Amino acid sequence: MSTPIEFTGTARLDKKTKHLVRRLNSGDIAIIDHRDLDRVSAEELVESGVRVVVNVAESQTGRFPNPGPLALVRGGVKLVDAPGAGLFDEVSDGDRVTVRGGSVFRNGTILASGRVLDEGELDRALVAQRARVTEALEAFAENTMRYLRDEGRLLSEGVEFPALATSFRDRHALVVARGPGMDRDLRMIRPYIRDFSPVVVAVDGGADALLEEGVKPHVIVGDMDSVSDRALKSGAEVLVHAYRDGGAPGAARCDGLGVRHQVVSIPGISEDVALLLAYEKGAELIVAVGTHFTLAEFLERDRAGMSSTFVTRLKVGEILVDAKGVSRLFSRRVGIWPLVLFAVAALAAVVVAILVSPALRHLIELLGIRLRDLFA
Numbered sequence: 001m002s003t004p005i006e007f008t009g010t011a012r013l014d015k016k017t018k019h020l021v022r023r024l025n026s027g028d029i030a031i032i033d034h035r036d037l038d039r040v041s042a043e044e045l046v047e048s049g050v051r052v053v054v055n056v057a058e059s060q061t062g063r064f065p066n067p068g069p070l071a072l073v074r075g076g077v078k079l080v081d082a083p084g085a086g087l088f089d090e091v092s093d094g095d096r097v098t099v100r101g102g103s104v105f106r107n108g109t110i111l112a113s114g115r116v117l118d119e120g121e122l123d124r125a126l127v128a129q130r131a132r133v134t135e136a137l138e139a140f141a142e143n144t145m146r147y148l149r150d151e152g153r154l155l156s157e158g159v160e161f162p163a164l165a166t167s168f169r170d171r172h173a174l175v176v177a178r179g180p181g182m183d184r185d186l187r188m189i190r191p192y193i194r195d196f197s198p199v200v201v202a203v204d205g206g207a208d209a210l211l212e213e214g215v216k217p218h219v220i221v222g223d224m225d226s227v228s229d230r231a232l233k234s235g236a237e238v239l240v241h242a243y244r245d246g247g248a249p250g251a252a253r254c255d256g257l258g259v260r261h262q263v264v265s266i267p268g269i270s271e272d273v274a275l276l277l278a279y280e281k282g283a284e285l286i287v288a289v290g291t292h293f294t295l296a297e298f299l300e301r302d303r304a305g306m307s308s309t310f311v312t313r314l315k316v317g318e319i320l321v322d323a324k325g326v327s328r329l330f331s332r333r334v335g336i337w338p339l340v341l342f343a344v345a346a347l348a349a350v351v352v353a354i355l356v357s358p359a360l361r362h363l364i365e366l367l368g369i370r371l372r373d374l375f376a
Contacts, residue, residue, distance in 0.1 A: 005101070006098060006100040007051060007052050007099050008098040008099075009029040009051075009052065009097070010027060010028050010029065010094060010095070010096060010097075011029050011031055011093065011094065011095045012024055012028045012031065013087070013091060013092075013093050014032070015032070015088070017034045017045070020032060021041070021045055021048045024050045025048070026051060029050070029051075029097055030045060030048075030054070031054045031088070031091065032053060032055050032057075033055070033056045033057050033088065034059070035057040035059075035061060036059070036061050036063065036064075036068070037055065037060070037066070037072065038066070039071055042068040042069065042075070043071060045072055046072060046075030051076070051077060052077065052080070053072065054080045054087065054099065054104060054114065055081050055082065056083065056084065056085045056086075056087055056088065056112075057083055058081060058083050059072075059079060060125060062125065064129065064133065065126055065130045065133055069122050070119065070122040070123060078099070080114045080116055081114050081115055082102070082104070085104075085111075085112035085113075085114065087104065091104075091111065097111070159276050161239075161281065162239070162264065164219065164237055166199055166218045166237055167199075168282050168283045170284050171198060171199050171283060171284060172196050172198035172199070172283065172284060172285045172287060173199045173200075173278035173283035173285070173287070174189075174193065174199070174201065174287045174323075175203065175274045175286060175289065175291060176200070176202050176203065176206035176207075176210055176289040176290060177202075177203035177206045177271045177274070177288075177289070178203070178206050179290030182209055182290035183209065185289045185323040186213050186289055187213065188323070189323050198287065199219070199283065200215060200216070200219075201217065201219045201220075201278060202217035202219070202220045202227075202231070203220075203221055203222050203274045204224065204226045204270060205227050206290060207220045207227050207228075207232075207236065208228050208231050209290075211230070211231055211234065216235070216236070217234065217236045218237065219236055219238075219274075219277070220236045220237070220239070221270055222241055222250065222270040223249060224238075224240060224250030224254065229257055233257065233259060237262075238260065238262070239261070239262055239263075239264055239277065240263045240264070241266070241273050242264065242265040243265075244265075248263050248265075251263055268308030268312060269308060269309060271291045272308050272312040275291070275313075275320065276316065278316075279315065279316040284319065285321065286316060286319050286320045288320060289323040
């Protein structure tokens, strides 16, 4: 049996791996909290020169083919997985710690136990994950074709929505659902909301996220299982999404709260209803927050439900954009106030130059006399 490799170094901690890599060196032990360690982060860790990485989350969950952990190990870095370990509470940045095998020690006391991920294990797992994705994609394609046969009218025909007081015609619509990166994206697109005043459509709990950011939704769509009473009473129009069998538990909840509402029965999930609502009501552009699905997210969720989402995006795709793209555009945009301040500063510099220079004052006086004579 081989002797476990032991390394003693300075603990460096940060839950944001991209921030941690900027201050790592070869004498450090990186402690991270990075579920499904991505390839970019793995490459940055290798480039930092660090020799040991301890992850208090699963570096590879198996949700999708993730080459990040394998790239890290192949780069010569020892990777220890210790999911749930309390190292962020027990270790301070700069502490001297020792990693022996899959365990972390400080002053001889064990702080956490995990396991070392080796190259062979990670390579085999990656091959197996790729095979599963192929199978999942085949099943997803079959379910999508079945959905198209059963509910293809979503593409060929319009959807009949009830009349709303809120007008979407030729306006932007912002559709917010509780999904990956929702809070961050909402903060980043505040300039967009301010400048374009879009119709704001919340999907269930997305209404609470909007209210927390100081944005009041115009319409709330969903089965109302994850939205607060406060949001339902915020004054937004409420559109309850009924299930396939016609049942609408959200309607009973609204009745109990005394909230006026309407019911719509459309196949698929509630965020599909929100996107189709904006599209059918004539929105010029739909900006989605929390509804953007990567391949992994498609495969993680119920495939039949996600088939409807795929079909919905086929229908509204020409006017649908993801909030991440909008936020990147606006984060590079220069506002009017910096330009105003720059102009004022330039004018002040000219005034000061005239005041301190007799020659410039004389020149300005001459120009003034000539202009007065010319227009006289």
